[in-house]
Amino acid sequence: MTLFLSYLINGISLGSIYAIIALGYTMVYGIARMLNFAHGDVIMVGAYICFCATQYLGLPAVVGVLVAMVACTALGVTIERLAYRPLRQAASLAVLITAIGMSYLLQNLALLIWGPNPKSFASVVSIGSISLFDGALLISGETIVTVLANIVIMVALTQFTGRTKMGKAMRAVSEDRGAAELMGINVNHTIALTFAIGSALAAIAGALLCSSYPTLQPTTGSMPGIKAFTAAVFGGIGSIPGAMIGGVLLGVIEILGRAYVSTELGDAFVFAVLIVVLLVKPTGLLGKKVSEKV
Amino acid sequence: MTQQRRSTTKMVPFPSHSIVPERDVDKLPVLEARHLGIEFGGLKAVEDFNLTIGKTEIAGLIGPNGAGKTTVFNLLTKVYQPTSGTIMINGKDTAGMNTVQANKLGVARTFQNIRLFGNMSVEDNVRIGLHNQVPYGMFSGIFRLPRYWKQEKKQHERALELLSIFGMQDMASAKAGSLPYGAQRRLEIVRALATNPSLLLLDEPAAGMNPHETEELMDSIIAIRDQFQIAVMLIEHDMKLVMGICEGICVLNYGRVIAKGTAEEIQKNPTVIEAYLGRRKEDAQ
Amino acid sequence: MKLKRSTVNNLIAYGIVIVAFVICQSMISAGAMSRSLRGQLVPICVYIVMAVSLNLTVGISGELSLGHAGFMSVGAFSGIVAATWMESAFAMENDVVRLLLAMVVGGVFAGIAGVIIGVPVLRLRGDYLAIVTLAFGEIIRNVLNCVYISVDAGRVYFAFNSPQLPGKLVINGPAGATGVSRISTFVIGFVLILFTLFVVLNLINSRSGRAIMACRDSRIAAESVGINITKYRMMAFVTSAVLAGMAGALYGLNYSTVTAAKFDFNTSILVLVFVVLGGIGNIWGSIIAATLLTVLPELLRGFSDYRMLVYAVVLILVMLVTNSPMMRAFFARVLPHKRGEEGKGGEAA
Numbered sequence: 023m024t025l026f027l028s029y030l031i032n033g034i035s036l037g038s039i040y041a042i043i044a045l046g047y048t049m050v051y052g053i054a055r056m057l058n059f060a061h062g063d064v065i066m067v068g069a070y071i072c073f074c075a076t077q078y079l080g081l082p083a084v085v086g087v088l089v090a091m092v093a094c095t096a097l098g099v100t101i102e103r104l105a106y107r108p109l110r111q112a113a114s115l116a117v118l119i120t121a122i123g124m125s126y127l128l129q130n131l132a133l134l135i136w137g138p139n140p141k142s143f144a145s146v147v148s149i150g151s152i153s154l155f156d157g158a159l160l161i162s163g164e165t166i167v168t169v170l171a172n173i174v175i176m177v178a179l180t181q182f183t184g185r186t187k188m189g190k191a192m193r194a195v196s197e198d199r200g201a202a203e204l205m206g207i208n209v210n211h212t213i214a215l216t217f218a219i220g221s222a223l224a225a226i227a228g229a230l231l232c233s234s235y236p237t238l239q240p241t242t243g244s245m246p247g248i249k250a251f252t253a254a255v256f257g258g259i260g261s262i263p264g265a266m267i268g269g270v271l272l273g274v275i276e277i278l279g280r281a282y283v284s285t286e287l288g289d290a291f292v293f294a295v296l297i298v299v300l301l302v303k304p305t306g307l308l309g310k311k312v313s314e315k316v
Numbered sequence: 317m318t319q320q321r322r323s324t325t326k327m328v329p330f331p332s333h334s335i336v337p338e339r340d341v342d343k344l345p346v347l348e349a350r351h352l353g354i355e356f357g358g359l360k361a362v363e364d365f366n367l368t369i370g371k372t373e374i375a376g377l378i379g380p381n382g383a384g385k386t387t388v389f390n391l392l393t394k395v396y397q398p399t400s401g402t403i404m405i406n407g408k409d410t411a412g413m414n415t416v417q418a419n420k421l422g423v424a425r426t427f428q429n430i431r432l433f434g435n436m437s438v439e440d441n442v443r444i445g446l447h448n449q450v451p452y453g454m455f456s457g458i459f460r461l462p463r464y465w466k467q468e469k470k471q472h473e474r475a476l477e478l479l480s481i482f483g484m485q486d487m488a489s490a491k492a493g494s495l496p497y498g499a500q501r502r503l504e505i506v507r508a509l510a511t512n513p514s515l516l517l518l519d520e521p522a523a524g525m526n527p528h529e530t531e532e533l534m535d536s537i538i539a540i541r542d543q544f545q546i547a548v549m550l551i552e553h554d555m556k557l558v559m560g561i562c563e564g565i566c567v568l569n570y571g572r573v574i575a576k577g578t579a580e581e582i583q584k585n586p587t588v589i590e591a592y593l594g595r596r597k598e599d600a601q
Numbered sequence: 602m603k604l605k606r607s608t609v610n611n612l613i614a615y616g617i618v619i620v621a622f623v624i625c626q627s628m629i630s631a632g633a634m635s636r637s638l639r640g641q642l643v644p645i646c647v648y649i650v651m652a653v654s655l656n657l658t659v660g661i662s663g664e665l666s667l668g669h670a671g672f673m674s675v676g677a678f679s680g681i682v683a684a685t686w687m688e689s690a691f692a693m694e695n696d697v698v699r700l701l702l703a704m705v706v707g708g709v710f711a712g713i714a715g716v717i718i719g720v721p722v723l724r725l726r727g728d729y730l731a732i733v734t735l736a737f738g739e740i741i742r743n744v745l746n747c748v749y750i751s752v753d754a755g756r757v758y759f760a761f762n763s764p765q766l767p768g769k770l771v772i773n774g775p776a777g778a779t780g781v782s783r784i785s786t787f788v789i790g791f792v793l794i795l796f797t798l799f800v801v802l803n804l805i806n807s808r809s810g811r812a813i814m815a816c817r818d819s820r821i822a823a824e825s826v827g828i829n830i831t832k833y834r835m836m837a838f839v840t841s842a843v844l845a846g847m848a849g850a851l852y853g854l855n856y857s858t859v860t861a862a863k864f865d866f867n868t869s870i871l872v873l874v875f876v877v878l879g880g881i882g883n884i885w886g887s888i889i890a891a892t893l894l895t896v897l898p899e900l901l902r903g904f905s906d907y908r909m910l911v912y913a914v915v916l917i918l919v920m921l922v923t924n925s926p927m928m929r930a931f932f933a934r935v936l937p938h939k940r941g942e943e944g945k946g947g948e949a950a
Contacts, residue, residue, distance in 0.1 A: 457807025
C-alpha cells in the first residue's frame with residue numbers, strides 16, 4: 023500500500039512538471055494555433071542556463087532559476103519573432119516543420135555549447151524530505167516544491183487571463199484573431215507575450231525536472247516536451263485547468279504503468295493515452311469544439 | 317424589381333402544396349424536402365423547410381444575409397445532418413447518408429467561397445469530377461493495364477467536352493488556381509456537372525462577375541438545364557439573374573420560408589419586400 | 602511534340618536514378634570508388650525509397666507523418682525474420698531471391714501496420730495527425746524492444762518480454778536483431794528505387810492519385826464530387842508504409858546487427874528533411890536530397906559535428922523562404938525569371 027502511495031506521489035510530482043510544460047503548449051496552441059515543437063527544447067535550455075548560473079557562477083539556486091527564466095523568455099520571444107511570425111498566414115504543415123527545425127536547432131546548439139556528456143544537475147530545492155509511516159513513505163523536497171509550484175502557477179495564470187487586460191486580450195485573440203484585431207488588440211504583441219510566459223514557465227519546469235531527474239543533456243527536453251503536449255491535448259487544448267489535470271493524470275498513468283506493467287513500455291502508455299483521447303474525445307477533458315465552416 | 321423574362325413557364329399546383337413547372341408535373345420531382353430543420357446548440361438555423369423541385373426546374377433560393385441559404389445547401393448535400401425532417405432525392409430518402417452518397421444519388425454543388433483543387437490543372441479538376449463516372453482501380457492505374465488507357469482517354473474526351481460548355485477547353489492545361497475569378501466559378505460548375513448530377517446546386521454563381529459575364533452565365537445555366545435535362549437550384553443576390561431565369565423561387569428569412577412562388581409572385585409579395593427593405597414606420601404601428 | 606509537365610518530371614526522376622546507377626557501377630568496376638562510399642550505396646538506396654514514399658504522404662496526400670521510421674523498423678525486423686526462416690526451412694541458398702522475398706514480407710507487414718495505424722490516425726487532421734504518427738512511431742519502437750523471435754528447424758517462435766525460446770534468437774528484445782546474414786546489394790537497392798518510382802509516379806498520374814490530391818487540396822470539395830476521402834487518404838498512407846517496409850527490409854539485411862533504437866524519431870525527421878529539402882511533392886527532388894545529404898557528411902569530415910545543426914537551419918530557412926510572403930517577394934525580385942517555381946513546396950502544402 024505504501025509502495026502504491028509512493029508511486030502515486032511520484033506520478034503526481036512528474037505530472038506536475040508535465041502540467042507546467044503543458045501550459046506553454048496549451049497557451050501557444052490556443053492563441054497562435056500552432057504546435058510549438060521547440061517548447062520541449064526551451065526547457066532543456068532553461069535547465070542548462072540554471073545549471074551554468076549555479077555551478078559556474080556560483081549563484082544561489084533561486085537566482086539561477088530567475089536567470090534561466092529571463093533567458094528563456096528572451097529565447098522564446100526571439101524564436102517567435104524570427105521563425106514563427108513570418109509564417110502566420112502559412113499552411114500548418116509549414117509551421118509545424120519550422121517548429122521541428124527549431125527544436126533540432128536548439129538541441130544541436132546545446133550539443134555544440136555544452137557537449138554530449140550528461141551534466142549532473144544539482145537540485146535547486148533545499149528543503150528536506152518528509153518521512154511518513156515510520157519512514158516507509160518518503161516525500162522528497164523536490165516533490166513538495168514541484169506540486170506547490172504547479173498550484174501557484176495555475177492559480178496565478180487563471181487570475182491573469184481572467185482579470186487583467188492583457189489576459190483578456192489573450193483570450194480574445196484565441197477566440198477570434200480577426201475580431202480581436204478589429205477591437206484594437208495588437209495580435210503580434212499578444213502572441214509574443216504568450217510565448218514569453220510559456221518560455222518562462224518552461225525554465226521553471228526545466229529546473230524542477232532536472233532537480234528530480236538530474237541527468238541533463240541536449241535531448242533532455244524532447245521526450246517530456248512531447249508528453250507534455252499529450253497532457254495538453256488530454257486536458258483540452260487551450261484550457262489552463264485542463265493542462266493541470268491532464269498533466270497530473272498523465273504523470274500518474276506513466277509511473278503506475280512503468281511500475282505495474284512494464285518499464286520498457288512506459289512511454290508507449292503515455293502515447294496510447296494520447297491516441298485514445300484524440301479518437302474518443304478530440305477536444306480533451308475540458309476543451310471546446312471547433313468545426314470548419316463550409 | 318420587374319425584369320425582362322427569359323422564361324415563360326406556366327406554374328401549376330403540385331400534389332404536396334408545392335409548385336413545379338408544368339412540363340415536370342408527371343415526373344418524379346428531383347428534390348422533396350419536408351419539414352427540414354437543423355439546430356446548432358439551440359439556435360434554429362433552418363426550421364420547417366419544405367420545397368419540391370421539378371425534374372428540369374431552375375429554382376432560386378433567396379433571402380437576406382444569414383437567412384440560412386447556404387445551410388440549406390449543406391443539408392441537401394449532407395454536409396450537415398438535419399435534426400428534423402426528410403430529404404428525398406429522386407424519390408429516395410437520404411436519411412443517414414453522407415456527402416459522397418448524396419453525390420452518387422445525384423446532388424452536386426458549387427461553393428460560395430470557391431473550393432477548386434487549386435494546384436491542379438483545369439482538366440484534372442474536371443477529371444476529379446468524373447471520378448465515379450469513368451472509374452478504374454488503383455491496380456490498373458499503377459500497372460497501366462489496358463483499362464487505364466481506355467478510361468483515361470474517355471476521361472480526357474469527356475472533360476474537354478464538358479469544358480466546352482463554357483468555351484474553356486483551351487485552358488485545360490492551365491493551373492486552376494491561376495484562373496480569373498469568373499473562370500474559377502465556371503470551372504466549379506463544370507466540375508459539379510462532371511459528376512452527372514440530377515440536381516445542381518449553385519451557391520452564388522454570379523458573385524464577383526461583371527454584368528456581361530452574368531448575362532452569359534444566365535444563358536449557360538439555361539443551356540445546361542436543356543442539354544442535360546437536370547434541375548438547377550441557385551442561391552444568388554443578383555436579382556436580375558434570379559428573376560431572369562428562376563422558375564420557382566423560395567425566400568428564406570431567419571431560417572424560415574417566408575414566401576414561395578414564381579418571380580412575379582415573389583416580387584409582389586409584401587412579406588418579401590419587408591424582409592429585404594424593412595417595414596415602414598407607419599405600417600408598423 | 603510537347604510533353605506534359607508531369608511526364609517531364611517523371612522522366613527526370615527515372616533518368617537521375619538510371620544515370621547515377623550506371624556511373625556508380627562503372628566506378629565500382631573501375632575500382633574508383635572508396636570503400637566508405639561503397640558502404641553507403643545501400644543506405645542511400647534505402648533513404649531514397651524512404652524519402653520518396655514519405656513524399657507520397659506529405660507532398661501528395663498532404664499529411665505530415667512523423668513516424669515513417671516506425672514502418673521501416675517493422676519492415677526491417679519482419680524481413681530479417683523472413684530471410685532467416687527461409688534459410689532454415691528450405692535451406693534457400695539464393696540470396697537474391699531470399700532478399701526479394703524478405704522485402705515483400707517486410708512490405709506486407711509494414712502495410713498491415715499501416716492499416717492498423719491508419720484507421721485511427723486518418724480520422725485526425727493537421728497537427729494532431731502529425732503528433733499521433735509520432736506517437737505510433739515511438740510505440741512501435743517501444744514494443745519492438747520487448748519482442749523476442751527465434752527460428753528453429755523451419756519454425757518461427759514468438760514471445761513478448763521473455764527470451765526463453767527454442768532455437769536461434771533472431772530478434773532479441775532491446776539488443777535487436779543479431780547475427781543477420783548481410784545479403785543486401787546495391788543492384789537490388791537500385792531495383793527497389795525503380796519499383797518505388799514506378800508505383801508512386803504511376804499512382805500520382807492516375808485516377809486514384811488525382812483523388813488523393815483532391816483530398817489534400819480541399820476535403821469538402823472532394824467529398825462533394827463523390828470522392829471517399831478516407832479510402833484515398835488510407836491508400837496513400839498504406840502505400841507509403843509498404844514502400845517504407847520494403848526499404849526497411851533492405852536496410853535490415855545490410856547490417857549484421859540492427860536495433861529498434863536505430864528507427865527512432867530522429868530517423869523519421871531525417872527523412873522528412875530529405876523531403877522538405879527536395880521540395881514537398883517533388884519526387885526527383887527527394888531523390889537528390891536523400892543522396893546528397895547521405896553522401897556529403899561522409900565526404901566532408903569534420904562536418905559531421907555540425908550536420909544536424911545545418912539540417913535544422915536549412916529546414917527553417919526553406920520553410921521561411923517558400924512560405925513567408927515577405928521572403929517570397931524578396932526572391933521574386935532577385936530571381937525574376939523563376940517566378941512561381943519558388944513556392945512549389947509551400948503550395949503543395
